[in-house]
Amino acid sequence: MISYNKGVFSPVPATFEGTGNSAFFCYFKAMFTVYALYSEKFDKIYIGFTSDLQKRLISHNELGTKGWTIKFRPWKLVYNLSVRYLPSSRNA
Structure with a gap:
């Protein structure tokens, strides 16, 4: 188990229970993927x-019942980029 402070973009110390080791890392609330x-x-x-991304691709190609993308199936993933938080993904 990892313990950490819930700061959004601040580096925080973390302790890995049972090992006595500690690490320094950044905690981010979510990871997003921008895709084409x-x-x-x-x-x-x-x-x-x-x-x-995996669930979203299944939704676009199989499970979705409404929306623009259902009219143009099948879809192929041609690009994806992982970003740490949503404001970056909108500017990618």
Whole structure:
């Protein structure tokens, strides 16, 4: 188990219980992925962001029942970029 302070972007000391070791790291509330999909059949591109890329791809290609992307299936992932917090992902 790791203990840490819940500072958003501040480096904080962490202790790994049971090992006596400590580390210095940054704690971030969430990790996001900016992604681009391509529909070869319809020559369409879709750009989005998510915190769970695998589930989101399944939603775009299989599970989704409404929205713009269901009309242009199948989608292929052509680009993805992991970012530490959402404001960065919107500027990627």
